[in-house]
Amino acid sequence: MSYELAIAPEAEQDLDRLIDSLPARRREAALDGVLAEFEKLAANPSLAVRSTLGRPTYRFSFVAEKVHYHWAATFKYAQDERTIVITHIFRVAL
Amino acid sequence: MTQLSRNAQILRYLMEVAPGLGRIKLAKFAYLADCESYRYLDRSISEFRYIYDRHGPFDRRRFYLAKDELVNGGYATETMVEAGPYQGYEFQPTSKPVEYGFDQAEAEILRYVAEIYLTHTAVRLCDEVVYQTPPMKGAKVGEKLAMDKMREEKGDELGFNLERLLAGEASVEAGRFRPLKEAVDELRARHRS
Numbered sequence: 682m683s684y685e686l687a688i689a690p691e692a693e694q695d696l697d698r699l700i701d702s703l704p705a706r707r708r709e710a711a712l713d714g715v716l717a718e719f720e721k722l723a724a725n726p727s728l729a730v731r732s733t734l735g736r737p738t739y740r741f742s743f744v745a746e747k748v749h750y751h752w753a754a755t756f757k758y759a760q761d762e763r764t765i766v767i768t769h770i771f772r773v774a775l
Numbered sequence: 776m777t778q779l780s781r782n783a784q785i786l787r788y789l790m791e792v793a794p795g796l797g798r799i800k801l802a803k804f805a806y807l808a809d810c811e812s813y814r815y816l817d818r819s820i821s822e823f824r825y826i827y828d829r830h831g832p833f834d835r836r837r838f839y840l841a842k843d844e845l846v847n848g849g850y851a852t853e854t855m856v857e858a859g860p861y862q863g864y865e866f867q868p869t870s871k872p873v874e875y876g877f878d879q880a881e882a883e884i885l886r887y888v889a890e891i892y893l894t895h896t897a898v899r900l901c902d903e904v905v906y907q908t909p910p911m912k913g914a915k916v917g918e919k920l921a922m923d924k925m926r927e928e929k930g931d932e933l934g935f936n937l938e939r940l941l942a943g944e945a946s947v948e949a950g951r952f953r954p955l956k957e958a959v960d961e962l963r964a965r966h967r968s
Contacts, residue, residue, distance in 0.1 A: 685954070686954065686955035686956070687952045687953060687954055687955055688952060688953065688954075688955045688958045689943040689944075689946040689947050689951065689952045690943075690946055690951060690952070691939050691942045691943040691946060692943050693958045693962075695933075695939065696958070696959075696962060697962055697965075698933060699933055700962060700966060701966075702933060705966070708966045709963065709966070709967070712959055712962060712963050712966075715959070716955070716956070716959050719955060733935060733940070734811070734815070734883060734884065734887045734937070735887055735890075735891060736940065753935070755940055755943070757944055757947045759947065759952070766947045766952045767943075767955065768940055768943030768944050768946075768947060769935070769936070769939050769940040769943045771933060771934050771935045771936065772931055772933040772934050773934070773935075
């Protein structure tokens with residue numbers, strides 16, 4: 682079973698800022714990469730580890746125009762227990 | 776209500792999350808909370824100034840001042856306990872109310888440290904956690920600990936931000952979220968234009 686994916690407004694702002702920090706020509710591919718990675722998480726939340734003060738944290742990488750990016754996201758399960766809600770998205774060092 | 780010193784508030788808060796703490800664990804929890812706070816907030820929570828004491832990171836003078844403030848003020852009890860051949864002390868918070876001056880992120884860090892390490896023995900806590908922290912690595916007995924070694928992960932404005940994480944979690948609790956696909960489509964349109 683795959684979870685539904687949702688995002689909190691603060692994480693939307695994070696994603697907006699992260700995408701905005703990329704060269705314009707890479708943004709489309711980056712959004713595709715992020716979405717694909719979150720879909721992997723929705724299919725298998727155990728890909729996340731409990732770091733960052735015990736929060737489930739999913740570290741992921743994607744490629745946009747041959748450039749590798751390494752980001753991470755924290756998430757919470759919504760009350761319906763069928764939805765993963767992204768709470769924060771941030772850049773990480775390798 | 777009497778205002779406790781910052782350090783006394785920290786010890787009392789840790790006791791509330793983990794009642795029955797011994798003296799060693801109480802001191803180490805305060806140190807670990809300061810480490811985490813440097814990592815995530817770029818500053819300490821307490822006003823302790825740690826040195827590499829005989830038994831690890833400790834600010835003997837300020838710790839005992841804070842502990843005495845709690846015990847003498849009726850905010851905590853200190854009980855002597857026998858632990859095998861040794862004598863130890865356990866602390867319990869009393870019901871006397873305290874007005875805490877922590878922000879949400881600081882309280883979250885204190886709670887996290889007390890909960891996550893509650894079941895560790897003092898020896899395991901020291902060996903596996905405290906002595907592995909960056910300020911303790913390479914330090915020598917008697918030296919002041921460089922807490923800013925915890926800052927190594929900071930400096931990226933698009934990096935992890937504890938306050939933003941907590942705000943995001945508060946939104947989820949309040950039911951403020953929407954489907955990811957919808958948000959991504961909107962972002963895509965905005966960045967195309």
